[in-house]
Amino acid sequence: MNENVGTYDVVVAGGGPAGVVFGYLMARAGMKVLLLEAYRDFNRQFRGDTLNPLTMGLLDEMGLMEEVLALPHNKVDTVKAVGAKDIEAFNLTYSRMPSKYPYVMILSQPIFLNFMVAKASAFPTFSVQMQARVNDLIEEDGRIRGVRYKTADNVVHEARAQLVIGADGRNSVVREKARLETRTITKEPTYVLWFRLPLEAGDPPEGLVAREEEQTTLFMFRRPDEWQVSLTLKKGVEYKAWKEQGVEQMRAAVAEMVPQFRERMGAIEWKDTSLLPVELKQALRWYRDGLLVIGDAAHIMSPFGGIGINLAIRDAVHAANILVEPLTRRNVQVRDLKKVQDRVMWELRIVQGLQAKQQDSAPRPGEVIGLPPIARLMLRIPIIRDLPIFVLSFGLVPTRIGRRFRKPVPRLVTAAGD
Numbered sequence: 001m002n003e004n005v006g007t008y009d010v011v012v013a014g015g016g017p018a019g020v021v022f023g024y025l026m027a028r029a030g031m032k033v034l035l036l037e038a039y040r041d042f043n044r045q046f047r048g049d050t051l052n053p054l055t056m057g058l059l060d061e062m063g064l065m066e067e068v069l070a071l072p073h074n075k076v077d078t079v080k081a082v083g084a085k086d087i088e089a090f091n092l093t094y095s096r097m098p099s100k101y102p103y104v105m106i107l108s109q110p111i112f113l114n115f116m117v118a119k120a121s122a123f124p125t126f127s128v129q130m131q132a133r134v135n136d137l138i139e140e141d142g143r144i145r146g147v148r149y150k151t152a153d154n155v156v157h158e159a160r161a162q163l164v165i166g167a168d169g170r171n172s173v174v175r176e177k178a179r180l181e182t183r184t185i186t187k188e189p190t191y192v193l194w195f196r197l198p199l200e201a202g203d204p205p206e207g208l209v210a211r212e213e214e215q216t217t218l219f220m221f222r223r224p225d226e227w228q229v230s231l232t233l234k235k236g237v238e239y240k241a242w243k244e245q246g247v248e249q250m251r252a253a254v255a256e257m258v259p260q261f262r263e264r265m266g267a268i269e270w271k272d273t274s275l276l277p278v279e280l281k282q283a284l285r286w287y288r289d290g291l292l293v294i295g296d297a298a299h300i301m302s303p304f305g306g307i308g309i310n311l312a313i314r315d316a317v318h319a320a321n322i323l324v325e326p327l328t329r330r331n332v333q334v335r336d337l338k339k340v341q342d343r344v345m346w347e348l349r350i351v352q353g354l355q356a357k358q359q360d361s362a363p364r365p366g367e368v369i370g371l372p373p374i375a376r377l378m379l380r381i382p383i384i385r386d387l388p389i390f391v392l393s394f395g396l397v398p399t400r401i402g403r404r405f406r407k408p409v410p411r412l413v414t415a416a417g418d
């Protein structure tokens with residue numbers, strides 16, 4: 001027997017939110033699961049930290065929420081945007097949401113991913129391989145039968161499975177190798193610069209604030225131990241030309257928007273920042289016989305609205321609910337995989353359409369962030385006022401954990417978050 005070949009029920013490529021939640025649920029249902037993650041650990045580049053009320057409700061149904069609440073986190077219950085001249089553009093609150101958890105939980109992704117993997121590892125049918133980069137699919141008679149992946153020692157392995165899940169994010173290799181076509185929804189990328197600043201006494205208490213100046217819009221997310229700051233270049237501001245104005249100009253722009261950050265910005269150099277071109281994409285079809293892509297591999301989300309993690313987890317839950325029976329019968333059909341896409345696709349079209357519209361009509365230099373007067377007026381009507389936050393909190397597709405996954409499981413672990 002070739003020791004570099006393994007056989008599983010499910011192989012999951014990618015240990016992001018979609019992959020770890022799907023892997024956990026499948027292991028909980030007794031499936032033999034292999035989770036492959038390209039990096040050595042989960043301390044990858046910042047990819048957001050927000051869990052919305054729907055996700056917390058799902059974790060509650062899985063019986064995990066008590067332990068999740070014990071992990072270091074912050075709570076945010078308002079999202080506030082302050083335009084030029086300190087005019088408040090909008091101030092939306094989660095506190096009226098009909099949920100046991102009416103807020104956004106800011107929970108560092110590495111901590112969350114480690115936690116989920118620790119919980120999954122309590123099941124004997126679950127295994128995880130870090131530094132395992134999927135680079136090809138095994139295809140026989142038109143059906144995907146598994147993946148090939150390379151480990152840190154440069155050895156190529158094969159993992160064969162009833163089902164391959166591509167949860168390998170925005171630049172998905174699985175999607176590419178499966179030849180699943182994508183369409184780009186935004187007209188042009190928006191450039192966002194990210195960096196961290198230390199948290200200090202006297203900082204604004206709000207968890208999430210947007211501000212703006214002539215050329216950029218700033219979003220600041222209060223994490224338990226630091227600020228994560230993003231500077232979005234306004235439409236028409238070219239990154240290269242903007243950067244050539246010098247680091248001092250960037251520091252001054254931030255200080256103008258958030259005077260408390262002036263001194264802290266003195267220590268920020270270009271090397272401390274990372275640039276992300278934001279483009280929205282959608283895979284037209286998420287599946288092939290024997291394979292399904294979920295999360296950002298199926299629909300690349302923008303960071304705006306803080307929903308990408310939550311939609312990735314939501315995909316994982318629908319996929320697990322729909323596929324657990326066919327997997328148990330060892331008879332996963334293309335129509336089962338199609339059901340997963342059909343369940344959520346209509347909503348994604350709306351959400352990504354709105355994100356693209358927001359991105360494509362973002363302010364130009366001199367224009368201010370904010371809502372048109374009619375929208376401001378409508379937001380004074382209570383039922384309409386809460387609608388945007390309701391959609392951000394719960395989405396439009398009803399989502400619950402399937403009965404199969406609800407039965408209590410013993411509290412076996414955890415050294416989570418370590």
Ligand SMILES: Cc1cc2nc3c(=O)[nH]c(=O)nc-3n(C[C@H](O)[C@H](O)[C@H](O)COP(=O)(O)OP(=O)(O)OC[C@H]3O[C@@H](n4cnc5c(N)ncnc54)[C@H](O)[C@@H]3O)c2cc1C
Pocket residue numbers: 013014015016017018019036037038039044046047048049050132133134135167168169170172173174194276294295296297301302303305306307308309310312
């Ligand atoms: C800068 C930024 C900030 C964001 N902020 C937020 C936010 O605040 N809230 C929010 O909800 N969303 C946010 N998002 C969006 C969110 O990060 C994504 O929508 C979400 O992470 C998607 O989860 P996923 O599991 O599908 O993919 P990912 O989180 O991208 O995970 C994919 C995983 O697959 C691994 N991988 C990749 N290729 C391979 C391979 N070939 N083999 C094996 N493993 C592989 C990667 O290392 C990664 O761990 C942000 C995105 C960005 C870029």
